[in-house]
Amino acid sequence: MTGAPIPIFAFPPDEDRVEEIFTRLARVMPEPKTELNFADPFTLVVAVALSAQATDVSVNKATDKLFAVADTPAKMLALGEEGLVPFIASIGLYRNKAKNVIALSRIVLEQHGGVVPLNRADLQALPGVGRKTASVVLNELGIEPAIAVDTHVFRVSHRLGLANAATPDKVEDQLHRVVPEAFLHKAHHWLILHGRYTCTARKPNCAGCIISDLCPSRGLMAA
Structure with a gap:
């Protein structure tokens, strides 16, 4: 601190x-409300995951362009890790975050039918989504205080x-x-x-x- x-x-x-x-x-x-830009649970999870050790302003600048081309798990997975990196290279720890975003997109798509699971256990099981990220998502969506x-x-x-x-x-x-x-x-x-x-x-x-x-x-x- x-x-x-x-x-x-x-x-x-x-x-x-x-x-x-x-x-x-x-x-x-x-x-x-959060100052991160998002349109649905998937883009919220991605934005919050990207915001670790980064400002909301820097994340919004990146996701404004990213979500224009990849705003679903399927589109994000199709983009791939190397395709994702140029969109988020201005954000700290971008390579590890790119790996996590692609991995969580695959899990959401393959294990949850493309729908982000909105319970703490399943959210925290997603790569790059720890307790703090899950808490932000659950709180922002009005699911858990x-x-x-x-x-x-x-x-x-x-x-x-x-x-x-x-x-x-x-x-x-x-x-x-x-x-x-x-x-x-x-x-x-x-x-x-x-x-x-x-x-x-x-x-x-x-x-x-x-x-x-x-x-x-x-x-x-x-x-």
């Missing part, structure tokens, strides 16, 4: 404070005192324990977007933050 030091606070946090944090985030972002803990979620959760665990998996478990059920389906997006545009790694905008008065890290982060 980069940026300012990650603070450690007591867990669990005050329930009323947590409720107010998400009430305010919901007020300014009533319908948060999953929280994918990327660097933004990890950082923001600690700064807000919503979690204090040392690993993403443990932070995920803590968030599921403290986020009110009414906010659970959108919590993933709120935390990511807040971390991407307000509570940034190196210079958080505490002055422009709608929940700064609820944040135990404000003085530390602004220092």
Whole structure:
């Protein structure tokens, strides 16, 4: 994790404070969603798989052209690994990602009739689709109130005192324990977007933050 030091606070946090944090985030972002471009479950899985260690902007630039020629498992498989590489060469780890995208396309086509399986076990069995990718897909499609803990979620959760665990998996478990059920389906997006545009790694905008008065890290982060 980069940026300012990650603070450690007591867990669990005050329930009323947590409720107010998400009430305010919901007020300014009533319908948060992924910034990745996709048209269906298959293109969503591919886009999320490509986004590992890459920005959504860079992935969208690549997939805008890629999905114009290969937006189904069959078309992706026909494109092949070498045919896929030129479309995603601008994205980090592109060769390994190309191998995984072709492999997952083959499995979806041959084992699932060309339809992306929308359950966690089968999704995570696809090459290049780990727990975090599966969580993003299931959450975005409204299938499961999953929280994918990327660097933004990890950082923001600690700064807000919503979690204090040392690993993403443990932070995920803590968030599921403290986020009110009414906010659970959108919590993933709120935390990511807040971390991407307000509570940034190196210079958080505490002055422009709608929940700064609820944040135990404000003085530390602004220092």
